[in-house]
Amino acid sequence: MTQSAGWPDGPRGHGVWGNLPELRRDAVGFMRHARAAYGDVFRLRLGPRDVLVVAEPGAAREVLVAGAASFRKGRGIQKMRDFLGGGLLTAEGETWRAHRRLMQPAFHRAALEGMADEIVGATGPLLARLGGAARSGETVDVASVTAHVTLRAVAAVLFGAALRDEDLRAVERELPPLLASTAARVRSVVDWRLPTPSLLRERAAARALDEIVHRIIRERRASGAEGNDLLGMLLAARDEEGGGGLSDAELRDEVMTLFLAGHETTATLLTYLFLNLSRHPELRERVQAEVRGALGDRPPTAADARSFPLLNACIQETLRLYPPAWLVPRQATQPVTVAGVPLEEGANVSVNIFLLQRNARFWPGPDAFRPERWLNQTRTPEAFMPFGAGARMCIGNHLALMEAVLISALVLRSYTLDVPDGGPTGLVAGVTLKPDGVVGARVSSAASA
Structure with a gap:
């Protein structure tokens, strides 16, 4: 399968199913390993589709705030329409x-x-x-x-x-x-x-x-x-x-x-x-x-x-x-760039809130339960959404x-x-x-x- 042009690397996965087998076994653990290996913006393959995973505050706000008009809700949320x-x-x-x-x-x-x-x-x-x-x-x-x-x-x-x-x-x-x-x-x-x-x-x-x-x-x-x-x-x-x-x-x-x-x-x-x-x-x-x-x-x-x-x-x-x-799926409705990555119309993006809020660049000891962070005002609001x-x-x-x-x-x-x-x-x-x-x-x- 050809990788989306201009996209960052990510775990290669199965020739047909991409990263779906790993995600089904342990989605969070697999994406944590992927972020450690490929950085805060990386590619996943879900069968025939590439998904750009975003776990960096600035890039997340490009999708959800500055460039919000260029995206619609992702495929998973669209499936909820039968009920909602x-x-x-x-x-x-x-x-x-x-x-x-x-x-x-x-x-x-x-x-x-x-x-x-x-x-x-x-x-x-x-x-x-x-x-x-x-x-x-x-x-x-x-x-x-x-x-x-x-x-x-x-x-x-x-x-x-x-x-x-x-x-x-x-x-x-x-x-x-x-x-x-x-x-x-x-x-x-x-x-x-x-x-x-x-x-x-x-x-x-x-x-x-x-x-x-x-x-x-x-x-x-x-x-x-x-x-x-x-x-x-x-x-x-x-x-x-x-x-x-x-x-x-x-x-x-x-x-x-x-x-x-x-x-x-x-x-x-x-x-x-x-x-x-x-x-x-x-x-x-x-x-x-x-x-x-x-x-x-x-x-x-x-x-x-x-x-x-x-x-x-x-x-x-x-x-x-x-x-x-824990994640916010989006789909591009027109060509747009996120974190320097070119996205065509229909491209899939996943803002991973879990990874973003455990980013060690913004949260010292990111996996530790430390409520005092919220009492001494040393947190980074941009990395909390x-x-x-x-x-x-x-x-x-x-x-x-x-x-x-x-x-x-x-x-x-x-x-x-x-x-x-x-x-x-x-x-x-x-x-x-x-x-x-x-x-x-x-x-x-x-x-x-």
């Missing part, structure tokens, strides 16, 4: 710009702060679950319980009291397998459309979720009461001339996108946060003391989310080491951080999660970055830990 429709994650061009303008006010920090009570309320079942585990000595699956609480939190923030108990149970039943099948399709080189059992199950789950979302939208429009939740804000959104709100179909797509973006990614962040703190018990004790000192026995508020400097530093460092959205960069930076970044701070503060105030032997150390790289094994934790009362 034309939501912000998959939309392009003027559709994306119009929706982003309409939705942005709902995601300003001040607008989101009114939703803190919903997040705190959604954390109640998790605290009860941990309390039961502490009394019984049962081990909890951290990834499972954090996924459960973030799903409840995003549902509460989206729909407020409009989501019935049976709706929530249906969402908890249908959404996880739908996300899993979507992730499998994104990873697949071939986009099969045969009516396999998994595809039929995926479509049935999507229909069940659609029925819930469309019913809530119809009821809200019929009542005339838009509400203070995110759905209410989106229903009220209008363009600059006071018209042009989102249609029911567009609202459905944005709600499904927010379920994906606000659920799995935040759950992964919390899983790694509790895992990192378990590996650093002295640091964890300091975080717990900080939370208890600031809150006492009262529930946290949105204002409290900024009152935990050490906890926030731990969250930022967790995002640096384990960015849930867990929510992307530029105009297409994740619209829900403030919501995700508030959610992570409030949930983790509630947990750490009352409980200590200890993962024996440091927990799994390998990484599974799908749509999000996850541990390669079960993160099982023993739960004890924070007061007695």
Whole structure:
């Protein structure tokens, strides 16, 4: 196979499949070795396609900021359209710009702060679950319980009291397998459309979720009461001339996108946060003391989310080491140059956030968990972009951080999660970055830990 003209070197790989076999075995480990051998900008081969991997801040911003108009979302994200429709994650061009303008006010920090009570309320079942585990000595699956609480939190923030108990149970039943099948399709080189059992199950789950979302939208429009939740804000959104709100179909797509973006990614962040703190018990004790000192026995508020400097530093460092959205795929829509590399229309680029945020040129001891980096202001902001960069930076970044701070503060105030032997150390790289094994934790009362 002929290498793309003017491109840097990269691992040669299989004559037909390129680097796919190595990537399937250990995507993150393989790309770390490739970066060590070929530098911060290198080439991978995915079957018949070359992909330019970018792991340098300046080159990343050429793609995501300065040259953003010359790129569209990559092939993997385009495959999500079956589930997400034309939501912000998959939309392009003027559709994306119009929706982003309409939705942005709902995601300003001040607008989101009114939703803190919903997040705190959604954390109640998790605290009860941990309390039961502490009394019984049962081990909890951290990834499972954090996924459960973030799903409840995003549902509460989206729909407020409009989501019935049976709706929530249906969402908890249908959404996880739908996300899993979507992730499998994104990873697949071939986009099969045969009516396999998994595809039929995926479509049935999507229909069940659609029925819930469309019913809530119809009821809200019929009542005339838009509400203070995110759905209410989106229903009220209008363009600059006071018209042009989102249609029911567009609202459905944005709600499904927010379920994906606000659920799995935040759950992964919390899983790694509790895992990192378990590996650093002295640091964890300091975080717990900080939370208890600031809150006492009262529930946290949105204002409290900024009152935990050490906890926030731990969250930022967790995002640096384990960015849930670990790469950003793009495809050139016209000839363009990135890091001096000429790209033709249709060329594929992957901004590797994981490699970029572990670049030793910008982060001393790049693989070490050092929250103090975020307290002494010695970091390099250009080398930190867990929510992307530029105009297409994740619209829900403030919501995700508030959610992570409030949930983790509630947990750490009352409980200590200890993962024996440091927990799994390998990484599974799908749509999000996850541990390669079960993160099982023993739960004890924070007061007695």
